[in-house]
Amino acid sequence: REYLGLEVEERKIELSELSEFVEGGLCGTAAVISPIGSVTTGDGEVFLPSGMKEMGPITKKLYDTLTGIQYGTIEAPKGWIRTIV
Known part of the structure; x- marks a missing residue:
């Protein structure tokens, strides 16, 4: 949490909150972190204000840090890296 100096909040969010987000990204082992521009549900599509066609500064910082560690x-x-035998 403190590693990058970012404020982290873990909680469930309402779909209506997405329109207030500045950036959004999805994480995974292969994709590392990829920007998202919208979320589609049965009720329609919610767009993030930036559109997220490219990584924003926070998403980029996370991507660069994770790939740098890799x-x-x-x-x-x-404690981030463990040896598996």
Whole structure:
């Protein structure tokens, strides 16, 4: 949480809140983090204000940090990497 100096809040959100988001991204092992521009539900589509066609500054910072740790160019925080035998 403190590693990048970002304020983190973990909670469920209402779909109506998405229109207030500045950035959004989805994380996964293969995609690392990918920007999202909208969310589609049975009730329609909600767009993030920026459209997120490209990574915003926070999404980019997360992407660069995660890939840096994966490639060994950035030191991982303690406890992030585990040896599996």
